[in-house]
Structure formats: structure tokens, C-alpha cells
Amino acid sequence: AQTVTQSQPEMSVQEAETVTLSCTYDTSESDYYLFWYKQPPSRQMILVIRQEAYKQQNATENRFSVNFQKAAKSFSLKISDSQLGDAAMYFCAYRLKTGANSKLTFGKGITLSVRP
Amino acid sequence: EPEVTQTPSHQVTQMGQEVILRCVPISNHLYFYWYRQILGQKVEFLVSFYNNEISEKSEIFDDQFSVERPDGSNFTLKIRSTKLEDSAMYFCASSAYRQGGYQETQYFGPGTRLLVL
Secondary structure (H helix, E strand, O other), rough: EEEEEEEEEEEEEOOOOOOOEEOOOOOOOOEEEEEEEEEEEOOOOOOEEEEEOOOOOOOOEEEEEEEOOOOEEEEEEEEEEOHHHEEEEEEEEEEEOOOOOOOEEEEEOOOEEEEE | OOOOOEEOEOOOOOOOOOOEEEEEEEOOOOOEEEEEEEEOOEEEEEEEEEEEEEEEOOOOOOOEEEEEEEOOOOEEEOOOOHHHHHHHEEEEEEOOOEEEEEOOEEOOOOEEEEEEE
């Protein structure tokens, strides 16, 4: 079974600084997706960024980028130029690419606070 | 931009009552999901649905739960006899179909906060 581990329950960053959120996962599969979702206090789940396992290039979305290390099964999220609106819970998630077994498996999440 | 919608946003019910949570997935999506999040815990998969059938369900999704796509737009989750431990945020999600059977990113609705008293 696939597992996703987020070992840091909380992190804090100064506004305009850079922060990295860690995630590791365990799978025996070779083709899958990894995601970071943001959950603000409203508790809506918002997609931040997606990475396909067979792509060596790290995904980027504006101020958000990932460091995907497939061999190490590591998938960290870097937030540059942190803004107050980035304060939220961040979940790392895994999904097989194909087949009926297409559910998302989430980590426990990390609470990010942004200091003004 | 199209989005997944869910109703109601909040639901309070008595233990033992039936509740139906409603979702309208993004219109061209074919794969539908329900997840739940107990307060302070991680998001957990409940069930996936495709072509009017359950594709996969978790151990949480027991006989008290059912899903249905009663028409071309709605996707519902029914809990027949609610328990205190069913109190949670319930998220609906949908994803598109792509050639080759690949599924795209799952897009989540805003959630329904269910409180069982």
C-alpha cells in the first residue's frame, strides 16, 4: 500500500522569505502523480502543484516549485516570496496514474504560518 | 473557471438520521470521488465512481454509505444512519478522462461540514 509522510506538523516563515515543506512517500509503482494541496481556514482543498513521476523536470507554478527526488521518494514544496495568504494547511498527496485504483492518498499535512 | 460545488455547506443532524450530501462535479468530468476529513486529521478516501459504478471503496465506506448519480449532473453521498464518528468535512472531487484511460487532477469542492449530535 502507498503511504505519504509529512513529518513536520508546523512551520513558520517570515513574509517575503522562502520556505520548504517536506514530504516523503512509499510506493512500489513507477508511474504516478504527486500533488500539493493547500487548505486555508475555509477548509477548501486547492490544488497548488502537480508532478508526474516519469518527468525528471521539477514542476513550477509561479512562486511554487517542487524538488522531486524519485529514487529517494521525496517530494518537497518550495514557496518563494511568501505572502500572508500562503498561511494554510498543506497536504502532500499521491495517486497512481492509471487504473481503477485512482484514489488520492494524503499525508497528515503541515500547518504553515506566515509572519508579517 | 468551472468548479465543483457542494450542498449544503453545513449540516447538523441527530444520530441515527439519514443525510444526503450533494455534489455537482465539473461538467465534462467522468470520475467522481468522496473524501472525508475528521477535524484535525488527514483527508481520507471514501469511494470512487465511474460509469455509474463504484470503482473502489475504502474500509470506511461500509453498508451505511451509498453513492448515486441520480441525473446527469448530481453526485450524492448518503449516510443511512449517522453515528457521532461520522462528524467530519466531506469533500467531493471530480476528474476528467483523457485518452489512454489516464485521469487528470482531482478538483475538490468546498466541502460539507457534517455535525452529528
